[in-house]
Amino acid sequence: MKPRAARFFLVPCFLLLSLVVGSQSLAQGRAAATSRPPLKVFVSVDMEGIWGVVHSNQCSSDSPEYQLARKWMVQDTNAVVQGLFEAGATEVVVNDSHGSMRNIIASELDPRAMLISGSPKPLSMMEGIDSSFAACIFIGYHAKAGSAPAILDHTISGAAIYSIKINGVEMPELGINAAIAGYFNVPVVMLTGDTETCRQAQELLGQSLVVVPVKEAVNRLAARNYGRDRVLAELRDGARKALNSLKNIQVFKLQPPCQFEINLQNSQQAELGVLIPGVRRPAPRTLTFTSQDYLEGFKLMRALIALAGVS
Numbered sequence: 470m471k472p473r474a475a476r477f478f479l480v481p482c483f484l485l486l487s488l489v490v491g492s493q494s495l496a497q498g499r500a501a502a503t504s505r506p507p508l509k510v511f512v513s514v515d516m517e518g519i520w521g522v523v524h525s526n527q528c529s530s531d532s533p534e535y536q537l538a539r540k541w542m543v544q545d546t547n548a549v550v551q552g553l554f555e556a557g558a559t560e561v562v563v564n565d566s567h568g569s570m571r572n573i574i575a576s577e578l579d580p581r582a583m584l585i586s587g588s589p590k591p592l593s594m595m596e597g598i599d600s601s602f603a604a605c606i607f608i609g610y611h612a613k614a615g616s617a618p619a620i621l622d623h624t625i626s627g628a629a630i631y632s633i634k635i636n637g638v639e640m641p642e643l644g645i646n647a648a649i650a651g652y653f654n655v656p657v658v659m660l661t662g663d664t665e666t667c668r669q670a671q672e673l674l675g676q677s678l679v680v681v682p683v684k685e686a687v688n689r690l691a692a693r694n695y696g697r698d699r700v701l702a703e704l705r706d707g708a709r710k711a712l713n714s715l716k717n718i719q720v721f722k723l724q725p726p727c728q729f730e731i732n733l734q735n736s737q738q739a740e741l742g743v744l745i746p747g748v749r750r751p752a753p754r755t756l757t758f759t760s761q762d763y764l765e766g767f768k769l770m771r772a773l774i775a776l777a778g779v780s
């Protein structure tokens with residue numbers, strides 16, 4: 470509705486004054502609310518490294534054991550989200566990063582957090598990250614293929630991948646994903662999983678990384694899970710500590726050119742990938758390529774892994 474000038478002059482002065490003062494204090498209030506600098510945190514949540522999980526049945530939606538494990542997944546996540554907001558986070562984005570990527574029960578996630586759910590997603594386990602985030606956290610991560618003792622060790626695809634090397638270094642998922650965060654100048658500040666995954670994370674990303682081990686593997690399919698109350702408290706404390714020590718943690722960046730080496734489980738899995746221009750096959754079950762841009766290389770690697778599954 471348009472304001473009417475004639476009526477404006479009939480408004481008593483005190484009312485006009487109170488309107489002006491009122492609008493000023495409202496504006497000041499808004500300014501105060503927006504003056505707090507944004508502190509956005511990106512959280513990627515996998516499932517194998519969640520407390521209580523020791524078997525792939527617990528991570529597969531066709532098993533009755535899955536329903537309990539996905540509750541543990543959201544509980545671990547909520548403990549971290551709670552700690553992040555206590556430490557001053559203004560926004561938390563949680564990306565479901567396991568399998569179908571529809572594991573986290575949306576209505577049970579801390580309602581202050583945004584949930585990215587479903588797949589496929591262009592950046593997969595890192596979908597949603599960009600340079601507006603101050604920090605990145607990995608929850609429920611697992612060790613690279615070939616680790617022991619480590620719960621459900623694998624790298625991206627247990628059926629297709631024997632190992633992945635980037636610039637000559639064998640990478641767990643946590644390293645591949647940390648380099649995506651690094652591409653956007655976002656440091657990884659915290660990781661949770663079994664003790665071996667925590668060790669691999671600090672080895673690759675530095676000892677300043679806050680790690681919260683939730684279990685210790687006996688072998689690939691058995692673990693000593695730490696007490697639930699203790700774990701939830703440590704996840705919350707760890708998140709607070711990680712955000713408070715943000716300045717001490719370096720961004721993990723891979724310098725281009727990035728040389729990718731994908732070692733598949735068998736030679737058949739390399740048959741379709743090698744048809745792509747720029748991809749070489751130096752050994753029967755090995756595909757290699759070089760990318761000047763890490764993110765482009767990551768996407769080609771994902772496509773090659775998908776082709777391995779249908780070769």
Ligand SMILES: [Zn+2]
Nearest residue numbers: 515516517567
């Ligand atoms: Zn997973």
